Amino acid sequence: MGSRRYIGVAERRARLGLRQRLAGQARADTPEQVAESLVALHGTDPAAVYLAVGARLVNPATTVDDTGRALYGDRSLVRMHGMRHTVFVFPTALTAVVHASTGRTVAARERAALLRDMATAGAPGAAWLKEVEESTLAALARRGEATAAELAEDEPRLREQFVYAAGKSYEGVHTVSTRLLKVLGVEGKVVRGRPLGSWTSGQFRWAVAPGHAELDAAEAQAELLRRWLAACGPATEADLKWWTGWRVTDVRRALTAIGAESVELDEGVGHVTEGDSDPAPEPDEPWAALLPGLDPTAMGWQQRDWYLAPELRPALFDRSGNVGPTVWWNGRVVGGWAQRSDGEIVWRILDEEGVGREARAAIESEVERLTGWVGTTRVTPRFRTPLEKELTANQGPGAA
Template identity: 55%
Template sequence: MRVTTDQRRARLVRRHLLAPSARARQAEEVAEALVGLHATDAATVALSAYARLAQPELADVERALYEDGTLLRMHCMRRTLFVVPTRLVPVYHHSTARAVAAQERSRILKLLAGENPGWDAGWLAEAERAALDAVERLGGAGAAEVSAEVPRLGETVVLARGKPYEARQRIGGWVLRLLAMDGRLRRGRPLGGWTSGQFRYHVAPEPAPMDVSTAQAELVRRWLESYGPGTTADVKWWTGWPVRDVRRALAEVGAVEVRLDEGSGWMLPSEAAGGGGDGGPAEAGRADGAGDEEPAAALLPGLDPTTMGWKQRDWYLDPEHTPLLFDSAGNAGPTVWWNGEIIGGWACRADGEIVWRRLADRGAEAETAVEAEAARLAEWLGDSRFVPSFPTPLARELTR
């Protein structure tokens, strides 16, 4: 079976809630639909939710994160910070986060040993226990508060010694982040507004046990449901797993091989049987194919899950535009979408004006729809301002 680029774009628009009629009612629905929201840049969480909510309110995102606790910030895929549905934490934890925490612990021990030979695994374990006790005793605390309670956490380590960008960092922040990766701490409210990346930490219940292969299969199933069809390389990149784990998980969910414009890809068996590509039943073609789609414009923030959802992006992004919209480390900047394709980039200026640049001309309808989305976003932001944590070349140009 073959799935065309037009069909993939149509699926993206519907499944990623970019069509106006597909927008969600609550932030939890957005996180479920996207298998998590990128949270390395704190502003991305609210802006990604905003773009996909029928009646976007910052209070709804904060309710889910800090009041109801139905969403949780955690490091998982590719060692990246995500906001995920709390009920699925065991899936993320056992499929990915435990391995990420082990890698992070090894990295930290290497850095500590380079600074002081006595800062070994035993020293780090004691520091973690002391940090946990301090967080529990304080009823939740930020890194500075915990470091003040535990003197050893106030120690510093020099990074990139001798380089122009040499920096000194406190050990306390590393320890708290590591405990959160292990699932022993959770991030609470930020120590500032909705764009702040500093949080209060709280003691977390241990994630429910789950077999690693079962967790990985469930995560891949959800990715295929939201992002499929995709290639093996796409799944490997998105999860950050070794290719052997990716292949095993694809086999466990019974993924069906399909033909894409750039080669072989995978779909869930239920979708392949229902005609997710051309040649399927007419009803399936209307739901996920191309032809009768609702026009959909969207302004997505930097590091948005849709922009960062695949390694192979040529089917929704002209490769010539990549240097303008991504930084040198591969971080996506704010993007303008039309019917499942990136057609430009945008930025928020210091005075609150939302400005954008067209990189691909898709006609007057697209132009009008994007302008309407820019006006809607400016109205929603009001007096709020934000600057992407990873500014891209086009974003810099637009805000000069």
């Protein structure tokens, strides 16, 4: 243990500012650069993807057009299921790694669960479902992009329904299209296409997934973990297991495969990529950021005390553990923000330590940046937190 280098909170926050592209000098020119640096952008809330990108761009005025181009024009970014059965936005070049490292295992469970639920309900079996699947994928290939309703025009069996959990308190009726498209998404056969509305819309068309090679699972896990540690290291084994959703044996095997180095953290043993244990530089200047709910930085680690004081969590997280919009100063969360119905961005400091005149001026500058590119669009987080609700209900001045 004595041979491990100690990496303290200050250095971890410095690494975060630079590697997560939040410090001014580290901001990116394109959404692709942002996604490449962060590995994955949480995609459960569609607007959060754009907000996370905009917070990290040199020129956020291009956020909506450039992110839309990357997702739906160039397809250099793709929205798909990934770690922990969660929807993320990844660089397209990483889809094979994500699918092999994580998706195949989850996909097998999802298909088995669908077939089991259909059998219990007396619905047709695997052969029938395979026919519907092949017909659906062919229809989607012809159309390019389509909603589930549009696909059902070509394959009417998608409209068929079956009872789920009959007799239970949570009994419900499932449509074949909903369950099958979800399975196909986890299997990497389809991805979300263009939304039906604006960039804040949660209703998506579907598209055939970009082709990719089938990789060895262990090699893919090593590559995904290497990329994530390069962006987020140091991290504990608990952090890695939580973020990936893998078994601890998979995490340990991947750490060994990439030759990860062990370091000492306040929480115990941490890990960095090979050669990354040397002292890291600090940002040139102090920095502030307004990050959205489910931002990949705020949600990047399971053990968060080094950047988020425990007493702030009740106000900033919902009951399921989803983080809301956060205000950052020099590598730590100091408060939260919200957008009111009239478009005004409001914020509140919850941790006053070290937050003086310079910090407040920097936060106001970020408010102006965000207001400038969001414009007349109104953004409400999908998962609302106590502070966000309070800020939007209170119609007082902007800095609450």
